[in-house]
Amino acid sequence: xxxxxxxxxVALTVSxxxxxxxxxxxxxxxxxxxxxxxxxxxxDVVVGDTIRWEWVEGMHTTTSTVIPTGAASxxxxxxxxxxxxxxxxxxxxxxxYKCTPHSSIQTGSFVATGFTPTLTVNPLNQNVNASAGDVxxxxxxxxxxxxxxxxAWCTVTPASGTGNGTLxxxxxxxxxxxxxxAEISVQALNGPVQSVTVTQDGAGLAVxxxxxxxxxxxxxxxxxxxxxxxxxxSNLNMEVTITNLNGQVVHSAILSGNxxxxxxxxxxxxxxxxxxxxxxxxxxxxxxxxxx
Numbered sequence: 108x109x110x111x112x113x114x115x116x117v118a119l120t121v122s123x124x125x126x127x128x129x130x131x132x133x134x135x136x137x138x139x140x141x142x143x144x145x146x147x148x149x150x151d152v153v154v155g156d157t158i159r160w161e162w163v164e165g166m167h168t169t170t171s172t173v174i175p176t177g178a179a180s181x182x183x184x185x186x187x188x189x190x191x192x193x194x195x196x197x198x199x200x201x202x203x204y205k206c207t208p209h210s211s212i213q214t215g216s217f218v219a220t221g222f223t224p225t226l227t228v229n230p231l232n233q234n235v236n237a238s239a240g241d242v243x244x245x246x247x248x249x250x251x252x253x254x255x256x257x258x259a260w261c262t263v264t265p266a267s268g269t270g271n272g273t274l275x276x277x278x279x280x281x282x283x284x285x286x287x288x289a290e291i292s293v294q295a296l297n298g299p300v301q302s303v304t305v306t307q308d309g310a311g312l313a314v315x316x317x318x319x320x321x322x323x324x325x326x327x328x329x330x331x332x333x334x335x336x337x338x339x340x341s342n343l344n345m346e347v348t349i350t351n352l353n354g355q356v357v358h359s360a361i362l363s364g365n366x367x368x369x370x371x372x373x374x375x376x377x378x379x380x381x382x383x384x385x386x387x388x389x390x391x392x393x394x395x396x397x398x399x
Contacts, residue, residue, distance in 0.1 A: 132153070132155040132156045132157060133151075133152075133153070133156045133157075134156070134157045134158075134159055134193075135149045135152060135156060135157070135158050135159065135217075136159050136161060137149065137158060137159065137160045137161070137169075137215065138160075138161055138163050139160050139161065139162055139163060139165075139167050139169065139185040139206070140162075140163035140164045140165055140167075141164055141165040142165070142167075142206070142209045142212050142213045143213060144160075144169075144204075144206070144213065144214070144215035146215075147214065147215045147216070148215065148216055148217060149215075149217035152196060152217045152218065152219040152220070153196075153219065153220055153221075153222050154196055154197060154198065154199050154219055154220070154221050154222040155195075155196065155197075155222050156195075156196050156219070157193050157194065157195045157196070158193065158194045158196065158217065159191065159192070159193045159194075160183075160185050160191065160192045160193075161185075161190065161191055162185045162186060162187065162189070162190040162191070165186075166184075166186045166208065167184070167185045167186065167206040167208065167209065167213065168182065168183060168184050168185060168205075168206050168207045168208065169181065169182075169183055169185055169192055169194075169204055169206070169215075170182040170183075170204055170205055170206070170207050171202065171203070171204045172203045172204055172205055172214075173201070173202075173203045174198075174200070174201075174202045174203065175198045175199065175200025175201065175202070175219075176198075176200075177197075177198045178196075178197065178198040178200065178202070179194075179197070181194050181204075182207075185206075196219045198219070199219050199220055199221040200218070200219060201216065201217075201218050202216060202217050202218070202219065203215075203216045204216065222250075223298075224248070224249065224250040224295040224296060224297055224298025224299065225247075225248060225249050225250075225295070225298070225299070226246070226247070226248045226250075226252060226293065226294075226295035226298060226299050226300075226301055227246070227247040227248070227301070228244050228245070228246050228247075228274070228293050228301045228303050229244065229245050229247075229303075230244065230303070231303050231304070231394065232303060232304045232305075232306055232394045233276065233303075233304070233305050233306070234306050234308075234392050235278060235305060235306070235307050235308070236307070236308050237280060237281040237282075237307065237308050237309060237310045238280055239277075239278060239279050239280045240277075240278060241275050241276060241277040241278065242275070242276050242278075242305060243273050243274065243275050243276075244273070244274040244275075244276065244291070244293075244303055245271075245272075245273060245274075246268065246271060246272045246273070246274055246293060247271050248269075248270055248271065248272075248295055249270065250269070250270075250295050250296050250297075250298060251267065251268065251269040251270075251295075251296045252267065252268055252269070252293055252294060252295045252296065253266060253267045253293070253294050253296075254266055254267070254268075254274055254291060254292070254293045254294075255291070255292055256276065256289050256290070256291050256305075257289060257290045257291075257292070257352075258287070258288075258289035258290070260278060260279040260281070260287070260289065260307075261276055261277070261278045261279075261289035261291070261305050261307075262276070262277050262278075263275065263276050263277075263291055264277070274291070274293065276289070276291060276305050278305055278307055280310075281307045281308065281309055281310055282310055283309050283310060284309040284310055285309045285350075285354065285356070286306060286307065286308055286309055286348075286350055286354060286381065286383055286392070287306075287307050287309075287354035288304050288305070288306050288307070288350060288351075288352050288353070288354050288381060289304065289305045289307075290302050290303075290304050290352045290379075291303050291304065291305065302379070304352065304379065304381075304394065306381055306392055306394070308390065308392075322335075322336070322337060322338040322384060322391040322393060323335070323336040323338065323393075324336075324382050324393040324395050327393075327395050327396060328395070328396035328397065328398045329372070329395060329396070329397055329398075330373070330397075330398065330399055331371060331372050331373030331374075331375070331397060331399075332369065332370070332371050332372075332373065333369075333370055333372070333395065334367055334368065334369055334370075335347065335362075335367065335368045335369075335370060335382065335384065336366065336367045337362070337366070337367075337368075337384060337391075338391070344361060344363050345361070345362045345363060345384055345385065346359065346360075346361055346362075346384075346385040347359065347360050347361075347362055347368070347370075347382065347383070347384050347385075348382075348383045348385070349370075349372065349380050349381065349382055349383075350380065350381045350383065351378065351379075351380055352378065352379055352380075357372075357375065357380070358370070358372065362384075370382075372397055375397050376397075377397055377398050377399060378396075378397060379394060379395075379396055379397075380394075380395050380396075380397060381393070381394055381395070382394075382395055
């Protein structure tokens with residue numbers, strides 16, 4: 108934010124919490140004197156910012172003239188008795204205003220752009236073993252957000268936050284022999300939603316080489332037909348299962364003898380699935396997105 112006088116320019120940035128609009132907003136200072144608004148035009152105004160008029164000399168007003176539909180109008184004296192007036196911008200568009208006694212020579216304006224909430228959560232999936240524990244996800248956002256898990260065995264903290272942060276998912280022991288998946292939804296305020304997952308192995312199943320490039324599933328995302336390259340497994344009597352986000356097995360097969368396999372999930376609903384390749388007591392898991 109920049110503050111201007113006739114002889115001096117001072118830069119001043121003020122961050123304030125406006126949770127309904129953004130994490131931080133800028134307060135723009137406009138000096139009011141005989142017979143000027145300084146600056147008369149304010150650059151880089153974003154919805155959620157505040158315009159602050161400050162008295163320098165004389166008897167003046169700040170009075171809105173032509174403003175965007177839905178925006179609140181304003182009319183305030185700026186004088187030795189009322190030295191400050193603030194206006195929070197809630198609607199994008201062009202704002203024009205004047206000093207009522209000096210409207211022919213003392214006017215000002217600014218253009219506000221809309222605030223765009225952003226949200227990124229990484230990684231998209233955390234593979235964990237059957238024992239209880241916790242894992243972390245990194246959140247990058249310019250606004251406030253909420254988080255929730257769709258499974259009782261996996262809980263997340265904190266349930267809400269503002270800006271960048273770390274989300275911890277705490278999971279219970281998995282007593283079953285089958286893999287299970289918890290979907291965690293993180294939603295930015297008035298903005299995007301991103302889902303990440305915790306994929307937990309069944310009891311007695313050791314998962315290895317989770318991040319190895321040897322086991323490949325591609326293309327990913329897929330419209331339905333994709334290829335599995337097993338990598339460093341025996342290639343004899345491998346069991347492949349595909350599970351949905353609820354942990355339900357939607358496809359299973361026995362593979363053997365080849366270096367690559369072609370699978371078809373065209374009939375499946377769009378969404379996130381997990382491909383698990385089991386070779387004896389070892390397993391490899393990959394996440395795949397099916398999207399038409």
